[in-house]
Amino acid sequence: MNPFNEKCKTLDKNFIPLKKMYPKSYNKETTSPYTKTRVILMNGTEFESNWFMHQFARHCDIPEILCALATVRRQEQQQQKRISCLKPLNESILETTIGYEQLAVDLTACLARNEKDENNIKALNFALLEDFDHLYRYANLLKMDKGIDADTLVGKMTEIMPGRPTVAEHRYPADDLKPHMNGETAELYTKLVASTITAAEQQTMNYYMNIAQWYKNDLGRKLYAEIAMIEEAHVTQYESLKDPNMTWLEQWVMHEYCECWLYYSAMEDESDEQIKKIWAEHFKMEVCHLKLAAKLLEKYEHTPYQKCVGEGEFPRLLKLGGNKEYIRRVLANTVTLTAEDMDYADIKNISEGHRFFEYQNAIGDPESNASHLVIQKAIERMGKDYRYQDGEHPVKELRDRTCDNIKLARTK
Numbered sequence: 071m072n073p074f075n076e077k078c079k080t081l082d083k084n085f086i087p088l089k090k091m092y093p094k095s096y097n098k099e100t101t102s103p104y105t106k107t108r109v110i111l112m113n114g115t116e117f118e119s120n121w122f123m124h125q126f127a128r129h130c131d132i133p134e135i136l137c138a139l140a141t142v143r144r145q146e147q148q149q150q151k152r153i154s155c156l157k158p159l160n161e162s163i164l165e166t167t168i169g170y171e172q173l174a175v176d177l178t179a180c181l182a183r184n185e186k187d188e189n190n191i192k193a194l195n196f197a198l199l200e201d202f203d204h205l206y207r208y209a210n211l212l213k214m215d216k217g218i219d220a221d222t223l224v225g226k227m228t229e230i231m232p233g234r235p236t237v238a239e240h241r242y243p244a245d246d247l248k249p250h251m252n253g254e255t256a257e258l259y260t261k262l263v264a265s266t267i268t269a270a271e272q273q274t275m276n277y278y279m280n281i282a283q284w285y286k287n288d289l290g291r292k293l294y295a296e297i298a299m300i301e302e303a304h305v306t307q308y309e310s311l312k313d314p315n316m317t318w319l320e321q322w323v324m325h326e327y328c329e330c331w332l333y334y335s336a337m338e339d340e341s342d343e344q345i346k347k348i349w350a351e352h353f354k355m356e357v358c359h360l361k362l363a364a365k366l367l368e369k370y371e372h373t374p375y376q377k378c379v380g381e382g383e384f385p386r387l388l389k390l391g392g393n394k395e396y397i398r399r400v401l402a403n404t405v406t407l408t409a410e411d412m413d414y415a416d417i418k419n420i421s422e423g424h425r426f427f428e429y430q431n432a433i434g435d436p437e438s439n440a441s442h443l444v445i446q447k448a449i450e451r452m453g454k455d456y457r458y459q460d461g462e463h464p465v466k467e468l469r470d471r472t473c474d475n476i477k478l479a480r481t482k
Contacts, residue, residue, distance in 0.1 A: 073330040074375070074382040078358040081141055086148040094344060095158035098165065103225040104390045105345060107173035108336045109156045110166075111390075112349070114273025115266075115332055116150035119143075119325050126318045135319075135366055142359045149352050156345065163281055164212050164290070168223045170274050171208060174201035175228055177270055179393035179400075184386055187260040193248055193311060194267065195400050196407060196414055197304045202397060203233030204297050206457070207441050210448040211290055213456040221458035227392040230458040232468040234405050236441035238417075238480035239300045240433045242425040245409040246306040253313030253320070254377070259385040261312075265328040266388070268308040275301035289447065292440035307409075316378070319367040323378045326360035335388040394460060402464040406479045417479050436476045445474040 096105060123143040127136055157166060178201060182194035209220035209230045220230055251260060278298035285291045316324065333353035340346040364375035375382070407414045408426055420426060436442055448455050454471040463469045467478045 071334055071384045072382045073327070073334070073353075073357045073360055073384075074364070076354070076357045078354050078361070081138075081145075081358055081362060084145050084355045084358055086145070086152065091148055091152045092155050093152060093348065096156055096342065096345065098158050098161045102341050103169070103172060103223065103227060104176075105340065105342045106169045107176065107390055108340065108349075109153060109345070110169055110173050110273070111177065111266075111270055112332065112336060112352075113150060113153045115269050115329055116146050116153065117273050117276065118265075118269035119146050119329060120150065122321065122325055126322060129318060132370065135370070138362055138366060142362065145355060145359070149355065152348065156348075162216065163285060164208065164216060165218070165223060167208050167277075167281075168205070168212060168220050170277060171201055171205035172224045172228050173270065173390075174274060175205055175397070176390055176393055177388075178267065179396050180388065180390060181263045181267060183393065183396055185260065185263055186257065187251065187263075189249055189251065190260055190263050190311060192414060193307055194263075195404060196409070197271070197307060198397065198400060199233040199405060200236070200239050200300060200304070201233075202401075203236050203239075203441075204300070206230050206232050206455075207236060207293065207297070207444050209458075210456045211293060211444050214444075214448055214451060215287070215290065219456070219458070224458075226458065229394055229397070229460060230456070231463055232465075232475070233401060234407075234479050235475055236297065236300065237436040237439050237476045238408070238478065239303070240430060241303060241409050242429040243303070243306065245411060245426065246303045247310045247412065248307055249412050250311055251313050253316050256313070257385070258380055261324065261379075262328055262331055262385065264308065264311040265324060266332065268305065268312065269328075271301060271304045271308055275305050289440060289444060293444055296440045317371060317373075319363065319371055320373065320378050322363045323360070323367050323375050326356060326363045327379045327382075329356045330360055331384055332388065334384065338387055339389050398464045405465050405468075408479060418482055420482075422482070430480065436480070442474055442476055449474070 120143055123139045127139045130136055175198065178194050178198040182191050185191050212218050212220050275298060278294045278301055282291050282294035282298065285294060330353060333349050333356055337346055337349035337353055340349055367373050367375060406417050408417050410420055445455050449472055457471065467475050
């Protein structure tokens with residue numbers, strides 16, 4: 071599939087009537103968990119696109135480009151509103167959060183499994199274990215506050231057990247920066263991976279930043295606030311992978327192309343026929359947006375779109391699904407890693423005076439962290455933590471269900 075070869079409406083024919091912006095919501099009891107995660111992913115993709123175009127507009131004084139950005143941005147706002155309303159009224163904040171973390175886990179694993187770029191793979195695998203741990207901690211909060219087993223929400227497609235402990239994820243900010251790719255030599259899939267995961271993690275960060283104050287109890291509010299800080303670190307890591315030397319117009323072409331790829335992937339993968347039609351309609355809209363961005367790139371910078379996306383043929387499509395064995399291998403082999411400058415290192419191999427330890431001290435006593443307290447309280451109330459495992463945990467230190475480990479990956 072090459073979006074540049076697809077027919078589409080003209081830009082002014084792409085506005086969505088307000089009535090159509092409010093679609094029928096999915097049924098939270100019967101809908102596939104991966105339909106739910108696709109809804110979250112595409113919502114986040116539109117968030118990323120809108121904020122990019124606002125920033126572009128604030129750094130541009132060319133009337134034609136500003137008009138194009140304003141028009142496309144309005145249409146993508148309509149797409150975002152339409153997607154966000156697919157979430158049903160009876161789905162709680164915490165149930166939605168389980169979807170966010172299942173997406174973070176399985177999207178990251180799916181991207182990593184099909185990636186060739188070592189820098190991207192290391193970044194994906196590193197953050198994967200942290201989002202995996204977040205899923206476990208929110209699942210225990212869900213069990214305590216709602217009496218719901220999170221395995222019913224993830225369709226038993228994703229295991230729920232400890233990853234790299236959240237208390238160990240608080241790192242000095244500069245250590246989250248990683249080497250960026252060369253946009254002219256990197257493979258197209260590699261560029262799409264960085265764009266996709268940045269958008270997805272940014273949406274999770276934004277959601278937790280804004281939802282914490284709405285949770286019904288102090289422990290939940292504190293947990294959202296703490297994990298939101300880790301999501302900020304993930305956005306810092308992932309956005310640093312992208313090539314900062316691309317021009318604003320080149321970046322715009324890349325954004326629109328990524329949206330085309332994601333909508334087409336979602337359409338091909340979707341099991342819900344009503345939502346599949348939405349993905350198809352939005353794909354056609356994005357084809358129009360992509361062609362406009364490419365035209366403006368050629369006009370104002372005399373650069374063909376091929377510099378950004380080659381001839382335009384889609385690489386491997388994104389297909390969401392379970393990744394249990396892959397995640398178990400990454401857990402077994404890398405759970406004790408931390409970030410160090412532009413790379414990663416085992417916690418046992420960094421110096422006693424490393425800024426990781428200084429930052430940990432600045433954050434405070436891990437025993438008072440909400441990520442630890444939620445497990446401690448679950449153990450006190452239920453006799454053991456809540457998990458969904460297909461087998462024994464691959465990491466010996468994380469097998470005890472009556473004690474939350476706050477030393478692994480955090481102390482030498």
